[in-house]
Amino acid sequence: MSALATVLRELVGLFVDDGALALAIVAIVALAGIMATLLPGAPLVAGAALLFGCLGALLVNAARAGRR
Amino acid sequence: MTGSLALIWPAMAAAFLASLVEAVEALTIVLAVATVRGWRPAGLGAFAGLSVLAVIVTALGPLLGQVPLHLLQLVIGILLLLFGMRWLRKAILRAAGVIPLHDEATAFAAETAELREQARRSEARLDWLAALASFKAVLLEGLEVVFIVIALSAGRGMLLPASAGALAACLLVAGLGFIVHRPLARVPENTLKFAVGVMLSAFGVFWTGEGLGVDWPGADLTIVGFAVLFLAISGAAVAMLRWPRAEVLP
Numbered sequence: 276m277s278a279l280a281t282v283l284r285e286l287v288g289l290f291v292d293d294g295a296l297a298l299a300i301v302a303i304v305a306l307a308g309i310m311a312t313l314l315p316g317a318p319l320v321a322g323a324a325l326l327f328g329c330l331g332a333l334l335v336n337a338a339r340a341g342r343r
Numbered sequence: 344m345t346g347s348l349a350l351i352w353p354a355m356a357a358a359f360l361a362s363l364v365e366a367v368e369a370l371t372i373v374l375a376v377a378t379v380r381g382w383r384p385a386g387l388g389a390f391a392g393l394s395v396l397a398v399i400v401t402a403l404g405p406l407l408g409q410v411p412l413h414l415l416q417l418v419i420g421i422l423l424l425l426f427g428m429r430w431l432r433k434a435i436l437r438a439a440g441v442i443p444l445h446d447e448a449t450a451f452a453a454e455t456a457e458l459r460e461q462a463r464r465s466e467a468r469l470d471w472l473a474a475l476a477s478f479k480a481v482l483l484e485g486l487e488v489v490f491i492v493i494a495l496s497a498g499r500g501m502l503l504p505a506s507a508g509a510l511a512a513c514l515l516v517a518g519l520g521f522i523v524h525r526p527l528a529r530v531p532e533n534t535l536k537f538a539v540g541v542m543l544s545a546f547g548v549f550w551t552g553e554g555l556g557v558d559w560p561g562a563d564l565t566i567v568g569f570a571v572l573f574l575a576i577s578g579a580a581v582a583m584l585r586w587p588r589a590e591v592l593p
Contacts, residue, residue: 285483289490290425296432300424304551311555322557326548326569330576333428333544337435341584 303328358508366516372480375454388477417554427543439584545569
């Protein structure tokens with residue numbers, strides 16, 4: 276049972292290392308999804324939010340980790 | 344089964360480089376097991392891990408074809424973003440010296456020490472434990488390779504090039520490991536992780552956007568632009584994190 280728990284923990288670990296970064300990514304995708312729904316005529320706005328949101332999240336998260 | 348040329352080479356290269364990193368990590372554990380307990384448990388564990396992987400791929404492959412393309416792209420895109428940006432963050436912090444570089448020689452020494460400690464405690468169960476260590480390493484690292492190949496293919500008919508890239512890397516590492524019988528400590532792992540993190544993050548933004556209905560200008564070529572942006576931001580992050588440290592150095 277503990278071996279299964281270890282494997283599951285490591286599987287989650289493939290995608291989530293720093294919880295704050297993972298949460299930020301999910302929030303950015305959700306925001307882009309809302310924008311794509313509200314502005315169906317301008318999907319690039321959602322695309323821009325997704326791209327620049329991810330770039331910003333990476334930069335901010337790395338800066339914070341460096342200060343710790 | 345054929346994607347556009349703009350996507351084939353990045354997908355193949357990303358699958359090759361990512362699989363190279365994963366295969367080197369798995370090889371380190373398998374070699375540690377072989378060094379302490381011989382090739383029998385190491386080989387049996389690795390073979391069992393590969394067999395479970397084959398079952399997973401065989402079972403999942405046909406299921407993926409049933410999922411609507413936009414949903415598949417969205418889910419795979421989000422997973423790629425989580426996976427790729429996690430690699431990129433770690434590579435940035437390692438390149439900036441915030442966290443130590445991954446060292447295969449150290450990982451090999453730690454694994455052999457752990458196995459020897461287990462041998463001291465319970466000799467009888469050791470072959471089983473050693474095979475389990477080999478099995479777990481091959482299964483977990485292999486799952487990452489399978490995920491990367493599936494994610495890079497994501498409904499664009501690039502399963503063959505991505506699989507070819509991954510298979511070439513695994514065969515290369517297995518062959519080198521068989522010849523040298525030592526962990527491949529000279530592989531520039533952080534540089535590879537940096538490059539793969541950039542590419543997977545770029546693919547992640549592209550697929551997630553497509554899944555949300557975004558019609559990217561330049562179509563598949565946009566991925567190259569995204570990769571350049573992720574590379575520039577990551578390089579800036581490394582420089583920013585290094586800068587204050589340089590001031591305090593004599």
